[in-house]
Amino acid sequence: MFSSLPQEIIAARDRLAPYIKVTPCDRSPSLSQTVGVDVWLKREHLQHTGSFKARGALHKLLRLPADARARGVVAASSGNHGAGVAWAGRTLGVHVLVFVPEGASAAKTEKIRQLGADVRTHGTDGLDTELYARTYAAERGCEYVSPYNDLDVVAGQGTVGVELRAQMGEIDSVIVTVGGGGLIGGIAAYLKRELPNVHVIGAQPERSPVMAFSMRAGHIVEFPSQPTLSDGTAGGIEQDSVTFDLCRELVDEWILVSEGVIGSAMREFFAHERQVIEGAAAVALGALEQASSRLTGRRTAVILCGGNVSPTTLQTVLPV
Numbered sequence: 001m002f003s004s005l006p007q008e009i010i011a012a013r014d015r016l017a018p019y020i021k022v023t024p025c026d027r028s029p030s031l032s033q034t035v036g037v038d039v040w041l042k043r044e045h046l047q048h049t050g051s052f053k054a055r056g057a058l059h060k061l062l063r064l065p066a067d068a069r070a071r072g073v074v075a076a077s078s079g080n081h082g083a084g085v086a087w088a089g090r091t092l093g094v095h096v097l098v099f100v101p102e103g104a105s106a107a108k109t110e111k112i113r114q115l116g117a118d119v120r121t122h123g124t125d126g127l128d129t130e131l132y133a134r135t136y137a138a139e140r141g142c143e144y145v146s147p148y149n150d151l152d153v154v155a156g157q158g159t160v161g162v163e164l165r166a167q168m169g170e171i172d173s174v175i176v177t178v179g180g181g182g183l184i185g186g187i188a189a190y191l192k193r194e195l196p197n198v199h200v201i202g203a204q205p206e207r208s209p210v211m212a213f214s215m216r217a218g219h220i221v222e223f224p225s226q227p228t229l230s231d232g233t234a235g236g237i238e239q240d241s242v243t244f245d246l247c248r249e250l251v252d253e254w255i256l257v258s259e260g261v262i263g264s265a266m267r268e269f270f271a272h273e274r275q276v277i278e279g280a281a282a283v284a285l286g287a288l289e290q291a292s293s294r295l296t297g298r299r300t301a302v303i304l305c306g307g308n309v310s311p312t313t314l315q316t317v318l319p320v
Helices: 005-016 029-035 053-063 066-071 080-092 106-114 126-139 151-168 182-194 210-217 242-250 259-273 279-294 311-317
Strands: 025-027 038-043 073-076 096-100 118-121 143-145 173-177 199-205 253-257 299-304
Touching: 005 053, 005 151, 005 182, 025 151, 029 038, 029 279, 038 151, 053 080, 053 143, 053 151, 066 073, 073 080, 073 126, 080 096, 080 106, 096 106, 096 126, 106 118, 126 143, 151 182, 151 242, 151 299, 173 182, 173 279, 182 199, 182 242, 199 210, 199 279, 210 242, 210 253, 253 279, 259 279, 259 311, 279 299
Parallel strands: 038 299, 073 096, 073 143, 096 118, 173 199, 173 299, 199 253
Antiparallel strands: 025 038
């Protein structure tokens, strides 16, 4: 169904090359020893804006015609996607309006403003905010930049997979935290073409497992999200999202991670690496721990998707 997507991801890599960092990917001796797996960390928390989201956002804006850019764009985000679109807009000189849900991370919201976007609040769930922002954009003739439900965005996120293949060579397994599914969809589309036997694991917090539950049900389900350290992946999914079929076709396994494990992974990563990752990135590390017995001896990539954490969350998670 998505046979042309890998080639589109390669084209996206070339378009993004002048702007996007090639983030480090290195073997983690400490994690490899602890879990008994050959663990490699793809450090997207070191990307522009502190998240992989800059890739998809910029690729979408690069693909827009000049008249659409001139009208400005609208986005909805709990934080990282909004920052990515704001950064992309500033980079290309495009006006950006971002809607955020009530209760969004204050630190992430302020970062969006600092990057030059206008910010407004609407809705209590990420999906509510997305649907409102999409309607708002349509009524005003502006382009809506989806966090995941857009193949141009997915192609941009998939460039993580292109880098991963070049940096690691052979890859047996890859673990990706999932919200709307754009990152895992893009990575899996590219890697499955290059390495048909690669095992793709989707990880979600137990308190917001919408995509995993949707896979189980065979259709996108509505499921109320509870507060989670993985705030960047929380919320519902649009009913017509292209990422549902991508995940159904390309993701081999789903793992749900508890809040206790997410917090522990954040602490342990900081202790070993002296770098801060956000809860969404820690979800992938938690999934690695849970799947370790099945991954023994396998060359496994873990995508650290972001590093944007509010000071309040840091105080509750990291030791003083």
